[in-house]
Amino acid sequence: MKAAPLLFGLLALIAWEAVVRAGNVPPYIVPGPVAIVAAFAAGPLSLLTALASTLVVTFIALAVAAVLGALLAFAMSVSRLAQAAIQPWAVVLQVTPIVAIVPLVIIWVGYLVTSPRISTLITLVVSATIVAFFPIFANTAEGLASAPAELGDLFRLYGGGRWQTLALLRLPAALPYFLTGLRISGGLALVGAVVAEFVAGSGGFASGLAYTIQEAGFRLQVPRMFAALVLLSLAGIAINLGLGALARFVLRRRGMA
Amino acid sequence: MLTIRSVGRRFPGGVEALRDVSLRLGAGDFLALLGPSGCGKSTLLRLIAGLDRPDAGSLDWDAGHALAPGDAGFVFQDATLLPWATAEDNVFLPLRLRGMSRPRAMPAVREALAHVGLGGFEKARPRTLSGGMRMRVSIARALVTRPRLLLMDEPFAALDEFTRHKLQADLLALWRELGCTIVFVTHSIYEACFLARRIVLMTPRPGRVAREMASALAHGADTRLDPAYAALVAEVSRSMERALEAG
Numbered sequence: 001m002k003a004a005p006l007l008f009g010l011l012a013l014i015a016w017e018a019v020v021r022a023g024n025v026p027p028y029i030v031p032g033p034v035a036i037v038a039a040f041a042a043g044p045l046s047l048l049t050a051l052a053s054t055l056v057v058t059f060i061a062l063a064v065a066a067v068l069g070a071l072l073a074f075a076m077s078v079s080r081l082a083q084a085a086i087q088p089w090a091v092v093l094q095v096t097p098i099v100a101i102v103p104l105v106i107i108w109v110g111y112l113v114t115s116p117r118i119s120t121l122i123t124l125v126v127s128a129t130i131v132a133f134f135p136i137f138a139n140t141a142e143g144l145a146s147a148p149a150e151l152g153d154l155f156r157l158y159g160g161g162r163w164q165t166l167a168l169l170r171l172p173a174a175l176p177y178f179l180t181g182l183r184i185s186g187g188l189a190l191v192g193a194v195v196a197e198f199v200a201g202s203g204g205f206a207s208g209l210a211y212t213i214q215e216a217g218f219r220l221q222v223p224r225m226f227a228a229l230v231l232l233s234l235a236g237i238a239i240n241l242g243l244g245a246l247a248r249f250v251l252r253r254r255g256m257a
Numbered sequence: 258m259l260t261i262r263s264v265g266r267r268f269p270g271g272v273e274a275l276r277d278v279s280l281r282l283g284a285g286d287f288l289a290l291l292g293p294s295g296c297g298k299s300t301l302l303r304l305i306a307g308l309d310r311p312d313a314g315s316l317d318w319d320a321g322h323a324l325a326p327g328d329a330g331f332v333f334q335d336a337t338l339l340p341w342a343t344a345e346d347n348v349f350l351p352l353r354l355r356g357m358s359r360p361r362a363m364p365a366v367r368e369a370l371a372h373v374g375l376g377g378f379e380k381a382r383p384r385t386l387s388g389g390m391r392m393r394v395s396i397a398r399a400l401v402t403r404p405r406l407l408l409m410d411e412p413f414a415a416l417d418e419f420t421r422h423k424l425q426a427d428l429l430a431l432w433r434e435l436g437c438t439i440v441f442v443t444h445s446i447y448e449a450c451f452l453a454r455r456i457v458l459m460t461p462r463p464g465r466v467a468r469e470m471a472s473a474l475a476h477g478a479d480t481r482l483d484p485a486y487a488a489l490v491a492e493v494s495r496s497m498e499r500a501l502e503a504g
Contacts, residue, residue: 148335148337150333150335150337151337151339153303153306153308153331153333154331154333154337154350154351155354156308157306157307157308157326157329157331158326158327158350158351158354158355158402159326159327159354159355160354164354168339168350168353168354169339172339172341175341254340254341255340255341255342255343255382255383255384255385256340256341256384
């Protein structure tokens with residue numbers, strides 16, 4: 001059972017290669033897996049550098065989104081005024097397509113930061129952060145309100161104050177929710193980074209995988225496009241599995257899983 | 258210690274949980290609030306705990322008996338433990354909320370855990386404990402402040418029968434040993450008859466006290482086989498049926 005997805009994937013790859021060869025499909029339309037691996041082998045360093053550049057943006061954005069999302073969720077949970085003020089805007093950010101926001105971000109960041117290298121980096125990070133922010137924010141907010149009402153009663157019964165309730169009950173109760181949000185946002189940060197790269201081009205900043213895909217596309221280097229795509233999806237899988245493992249590790253240590 | 262005078266409670270939305278409930282609670286009582294779902298017994302318990310306020314009537318504590326934090330312990334139907342905290346830390350919580358340091362609290366915490374038969378499980382997390390053991394931790398948490406009043410809201414309803422019987426017997430022993438007052442909410446006639454000295458029958462819509470009955474059951478090793486216990490169960494059952502028909 002465990003090997004089923006691997007076996008299926010392998011079969012699909014073999015079938016793909018067979019169809020491409022049997023049908024004489026030119027590699028600039030659909031390359032076979034072998035051609036894709038060859039494209040990667042032809043220039044692994046440039047592809048891996050591009051991957052690293054995209055990952056740098058992804059992880060900075062994820063970290064910023066984690067801090068901002070958790071802080072704003074926290075502010076909302078301690079103040080009804082903050083909740084009323086923040087919540088609608090969070091939803092606005094969530095529902096507005098990031099592709100439509102990036103051009104604005106480019107203009108604003110370009111106005112504030114003169115170095116093109118740094119301004120591109122900031123543009124990408126800001127855009128990816130906007131995408132990654134919401135799941136962490138929404139999950140943490142839900143987690144902060146997730147403790148059972150009876151436990152709240154218990155704290156009241158023993159004269160527990162607002163901050164005690166927060167520190168001893170609501171924050172620890174929110175941790176699993178935060179970690180779930182972090183895992184969802186990890187994948188989204190990558191998506192956000194790639195989308196922003198597509199819109200922003202690469203400016204002065206070392207170019208990421210989206211730029212590699214675009215550039216290879218212009219040159220009809222379709223196998224290279226596929227190789228970049230495979231790297232992207234492997235990176236997404238690794239981020240998802242890694243954050244899942246982190247969540248399990250933390251929760252097991254806390255006796256919650 | 259407490260006189261409840263014509264208390265009424267109506268929730269937003271119009272549900273009348275309690276109407277004209279009067280009751281006297283004496284120090285050392287073991288009182289069961291018995292009734293079907295929706296008869297307001299949990300609401301009454303929350304009023305006594307000070308977690309809710311009545312819309313009508315009053316709860317008057319005798320001089321010197323008014324509750325300060327820690328004077329009342331509350332046990333819910335679920336153990337409601339902090340899942341990330343050890344048994345020890347869960348029992349420490351009430352003392353911690355009152356600002357007591359860990360080293361100072363530990364003797365009381367250990368003693369409370371030993372009282373409920375959980376000596377040796379101080380470092381266990383709730384996940385690793387059975388339902389009965391979690392409930393024992395919850396009772397230890399309620400006992401750790403040495404409360405004068407123990408309020409219990411169907412604490413054994415979710416446990417299997419064997420565990421429930423053991424916990425009921427242990428609770429009686431604790432009550433005798435500690436001499437505290439217990440108000441015990443239950444919808445089980447058997448449980449009320451086995452545990453309580455006073456059984457208050459409540460009927461729903463709106464929640465009212467239908468009748469109060471006393472129990473003179475002498476507790477021994479075989480109480481559940483005692484004809485007097487069977488007779489009490491039969492009498493309470495009949496009274497409850499009549500009360501529900503009349504209501």
